[in-house]
Amino acid sequence: RHHGAPKHGDALLAGLIRCQRCGRKLTLRYSGMENHIPRYSCSRAWMDNGGPHCIAFGGLRVDDAIEEALLGVVGPGAIAAATAAAKEAGERRDQVRDALSRDLEAARYAADRAFRQYDAADPANRLVASELEARWNRALAHAAEVEAKIAMHDAATPALPDPALLGVLASNLKTVWDAPTTDARLKKRIVRTLIHEVVADIDDAASEIILIVHWVGGAHSELRLPKRRRGQRNSTSADIIQAVRQLVLIASDDLIAGLLNRNGLKTGNGNRWTRERVTSMRSNYHIPVFKPAEDGIEPWLNLGNAAKLLKIAPKTLRLAAEADEIESIHPLPDGPWIFARTWLITTAAQSIAERARQNPRYPAGSHPAQQNLFSSIT
CATH class of the missing domain: 1.20.20 (F1FO ATP Synthase)
Structure with a gap:
């Protein structure tokens, strides 16, 4: 069937998605500050005769899933x-x-x-x-x-x-698809070429969106997506929140922002991290701020200070931490190692220090009088 010409707007499934409960086409509307966030809803019964709404859900996650399925089909050829x-x-x-x-x-x-x-x-x-x-x-x-x-x-x-060059672009089709210069109407024409119809429903018990994709040619596939809560899409990822909870043990908001940027992490809105954004995120998730100990005895130490306490080289301690020979925290791949002071007085920690002093293969610690030209939290 002809589904009509692709209209303006970024939603991929306008005119293609149908309600499994009543068989009607889902309507589309845009919201947000710039009216660019799509939302699909089955409200035809309510519009026609005041009947109840069947289903409604945000369109961003649905479109992302359709894109992924589509690129998986198109990619091989x-x-x-x-x-x-x-x-x-x-x-x-x-x-x-x-x-x-x-x-x-x-x-x-x-x-x-x-x-x-x-x-x-x-x-x-x-x-x-x-x-x-x-x-x-x-x-x-x-x-x-x-x-x-x-x-x-x-x-x-x-x-x-x-x-x-065509081979390079085709092998990285997602980059071409996501490029800002790619016309949304072209994307929708591709969708209409490959997809006959999408039937949608919501599993309220599992809080999932169910999509049955009817491909041109007769094949069918089912997609199940977790239904987002309001405002969840632009929220900070759980991994970043957990990393910040650990980084505040040794680092200020300025340092945390730099570490997050160094690891290529973005805010929920896709922005670079700044001290103000880290502070706002901490406040939102009730994460305490880093405060140096008043007596100067920090309960949490970075790699350099922990190695100094054990009187071994930082490399020795890092290798031991990577081998799980001593308890440690490593929030980010390109970030600091964190050690509790209590972990450094255990038998395992003392064994590592003793082995380093006796085994010439392990690097020795620096001389106490040697000055460090570069301050580091790692």
């Missing part, structure tokens, strides 16, 4: 499809160029004929000569116009894409 599309586009441009060339040939013939008619006219017959001259000028102008069109067409014709 993406290179061949990209090559075929480039070839087809080149053939269409060649057809246009041939048509313009025929137009130019006809225009030049008409201009040549007009000239011969003008040249053969009796100069004494001024009326006829003037008319023939005007025809000749119009024919020349038309020929020049066609030549300009050909020049514009040739200038706008892109070079044939490199097959190797």
Whole structure:
């Protein structure tokens, strides 16, 4: 069936998604500060006769799931499809160029004929000569116009894409799909080419959105998505929250922001971290701020201070922590190791220190009088 032309807006399933409970098409509306957040709802019964709403859910997660399923289907044949599309586009441009060339040939013939008619006219017959001259000028102008069109067409014709480049783009199709320059209407045309219909329902017991995707050709697939609570999409991820809970043991908000940025982590809205954003996030999730101990005896130590307490090299302690020979916390891949002072007086910690002092393969600790030129929390 024809689902209609893809409209403006980013929602992929406008006109394609149907309610499993009543069989009606789901309506789409946009919300948010910039009216760009889609929401699908089955409200036709309420709009027609005041009946109850069937289902409603946010469209961002649903569209993300459809994109992932779609790219999984398109991906294996993406290179061949990209090559075929480039070839087809080149053939269409060649057809246009041939048509313009025929137009130019006809225009030049008409201009040549007009000239011969003008040249053969009796100069004494001024009326006829003037008319023939005007025809000749119009024919020349038309020929020049066609030549300009050909020049514009040739200038706008892109070079044939490199097959190797097409292969790179096709192998990373998601990057192309997510690029800001990719037209949303093109995405929706692709969706309509591959998907016949999507039937949606909500499993209230499991709090899941159920999508039955009917692909063109007769295949079906089921997707189950956890139903988000209001405002959950733009919230900070649980992994970042947990990392901050651990980092506040040894680091200020400034340092935490730098560590999160160094690990490529973003806020819920996709922004870089700043001290103010870390402070706001801590306040929102009731995470205490880092405060140095008044007596100078910190209960939590970074790698350097912990190694100094054990009188071994930081590398020795890090290797032991990586081998789980001593209890430690490592919140971020590119971030500090954290040790409780109580963990450093255990038998395991003392064994590591003793082994380092006796085994020459392990790096020795630095001399107490040696100064460190670079302060670090790692």
